[in-house]
Amino acid sequence: MTLTIIGRSSSHFTRTARLFAHELSVEHAFRPVADLTSRDVSHYAGNPSLKIPILETAEGPWFGALNICRELARRAAHVPVIGWPELLTDRIAVNAQELVLQGMSTEVSLIMQAAAQPNGVIARESKAMESLLNSLQWLDAHLPEVRARQAAPGALSILDITAYCFFTHLEFREVTDVRPYRALRAFCDAYGARPAAQATSYRFDF
Numbered sequence: 097m098t099l100t101i102i103g104r105s106s107s108h109f110t111r112t113a114r115l116f117a118h119e120l121s122v123e124h125a126f127r128p129v130a131d132l133t134s135r136d137v138s139h140y141a142g143n144p145s146l147k148i149p150i151l152e153t154a155e156g157p158w159f160g161a162l163n164i165c166r167e168l169a170r171r172a173a174h175v176p177v178i179g180w181p182e183l184l185t186d187r188i189a190v191n192a193q194e195l196v197l198q199g200m201s202t203e204v205s206l207i208m209q210a211a212a213q214p215n216g217v218i219a220r221e222s223k224a225m226e227s228l229l230n231s232l233q234w235l236d237a238h239l240p241e242v243r244a245r246q247a248a249p250g251a252l253s254i255l256d257i258t259a260y261c262f263f264t265h266l267e268f269r270e271v272t273d274v275r276p277y278r279a280l281r282a283f284c285d286a287y288g289a290r291p292a293a294q295a296t297s298y299r300f301d302f
């Protein structure tokens with residue numbers, strides 16, 4: 097059975113898994129979920145949380161972007177040095193990873209809440225938005241120093257991948273004006289040159 101990533105080309109958690117698969121040259125298919133408001137578990141390859149991405153394998157589904165990355169690494173023929181979140185020990189680096197993953201989840205909540213409103217507008221005055229903007233400011237100030245002090249320079253870093261997928265998604269979904277975050281922009285411009293980033297650019301599947 098072909099490995100299949102189920103998700104959406106417009107989803108940052110899906111892109112994390114797909115970008116990682118490309119980096120590791122793991123052959124896989126991609127199947128988009130048509131409607132993220134669906135409450136039918138079968139539309140999410142059996143994921144009871146009704147979330148994407150899912151990795152479909154002969155043994156069954158794997159739920160969640162980072163679990164998928166770990167399973168892809170176990171199946172890859174050649175595995176580079178990988179900067180997994182649990183290997184980060186520096187306080188600023190682990191805080192950066194936390195803020196990126198939490199920011200991705202906060203963004204999902206804002207977008208899903210907006211989709212449930214008749215006007216479809218993102219709640220810009222909400223605490224969730226303030227959390228997101230505070231986190232972006234913090235990341236803009238700290239990500240460059242974290243990246244400069246990486247324990248394993250040149251490793252395929254989950255912090256880099258998730259930060260890239262997170263920040264570029266804010267721009268893609270027009271969640272906020274990203275122009276003030278110059279360090280994050282510079283990082284994404286450089287990271288976006290990677291073939292795996294270019295092969296997974298955001299778009300709406302339907």
Ligand SMILES: N[C@@H](CCC(=O)N[C@@H](CS)C(=O)NCC(=O)O)C(=O)O
Pocket residue numbers: 107108109110132146147148149159160161162201204208
């Ligand atoms: N913990 C999950 C979170 C995945 C997630 O929030 N995915 C979003 C799309 S990027 C989703 O399924 N949204 C639909 C919803 O929240 O109902 C992971 O790490 O993959």
